[in-house]
Amino acid sequence: MGATLRSVAGSEVAALPGSRRGRFVVTPGKRVALRALEPEDADVVYTWFQEDYFRDMFGYRYPVGRGGWRDWIERHGKPSYHDATFMLYSTEDGAALGLGALRNPGSEDRSAEVSLALGDISNRGLGLGREAALLMAEFGFHVMGLRRIYAWVLAQNLPAAAACQAAGAVQEGIARKARLINGTPVDAVLYGVLAEEFAERMRVLHRQSDTSQV
Numbered sequence: 001m002g003a004t005l006r007s008v009a010g011s012e013v014a015a016l017p018g019s020r021r022g023r024f025v026v027t028p029g030k031r032v033a034l035r036a037l038e039p040e041d042a043d044v045v046y047t048w049f050q051e052d053y054f055r056d057m058f059g060y061r062y063p064v065g066r067g068g069w070r071d072w073i074e075r076h077g078k079p080s081y082h083d084a085t086f087m088l089y090s091t092e093d094g095a096a097l098g099l100g101a102l103r104n105p106g107s108e109d110r111s112a113e114v115s116l117a118l119g120d121i122s123n124r125g126l127g128l129g130r131e132a133a134l135l136m137a138e139f140g141f142h143v144m145g146l147r148r149i150y151a152w153v154l155a156q157n158l159p160a161a162a163a164c165q166a167a168g169a170v171q172e173g174i175a176r177k178a179r180l181i182n183g184t185p186v187d188a189v190l191y192g193v194l195a196e197e198f199a200e201r202m203r204v205l206h207r208q209s210d211t212s213q214v
């Protein structure tokens with residue numbers, strides 16, 4: 001049995017046995033967990049970034065080769081307070097699902113930008129992104145001690161906006177025509193969630209799951 005952590009929601013969150021191997025799972029039975037990037041992940045990350053839509057959502061304009069991804073993993077493969085980059089993986093079969101990162105928190109502000117992506121199109125729209133958003137927020141508030149988490153989402157990226165809202169984030173502003181996607185100006189929408197708002201969101205989710213189990 002793993003140790004338990006006190007969550008921001010006030011309920012106990014199990015650190016599953018896997019967490020002793022550097023893996024972090026918010027609650028048992030969930031489908032998504034976090035682990036550090038491994039050098040051998042370079043191939044799957046390379047494959048994910050072959051999809052135009054995936055690249056566009058991140059604003060990656062230039063092709064990156066396998067060697068480039070190996071270097072990227074070398075730079076981001078040691079999660080820390082200033083660069084908490086993870087591989088999202090399936091708790092069912094261990095398969096790599098996507099990337100999640102909490103980056104650049106100012107030490108004083110304790111506010112970090114989150115990014116989240118499921119690499120394979122077949123894994124999208126199944127509720128995994130929603131789970132991953134909760135997981136990243138739980139990690140950020142609970143393990144890193146952040147006060148605020150925010151994300152810039154392209155206006156047309158409705159699943160990303162919904163995943164942010166699922167974790168309690170609200171729309172804070174719009175940077176009009178801030179991004180050029182293949183020559184088309186697109187609004188970027190800022191979503192943000194504060195620790196206390198996430199705690200409230202978790203209380204609501206726990207209440208809902210208690211009610212559904214009655």
Ligand SMILES: CC(C)(COP(=O)(O)OP(=O)(O)OC[C@H]1O[C@@H](n2cnc3c(N)ncnc32)[C@H](O)[C@@H]1OP(=O)(O)O)[C@@H](O)C(=O)NCCC(=O)NCCS
Binds near residue numbers: 125
């Ligand atoms: C954004 C992303 C992580 C969302 O994960 P997902 O697993 O596809 O989304 P989920 O199935 O968990 O759904 C999350 C919410 O989006 C909604 N949603 C899903 N697909 C949608 C679609 N095509 N249009 C509108 N809403 C959609 C769901 O109804 C759900 O809302 P709810 O919580 O109110 O029920 C995923 O789609 C992805 O990786 N996309 C490509 C990369 C990307 O855009 N990253 C974000 C960059 S900011």
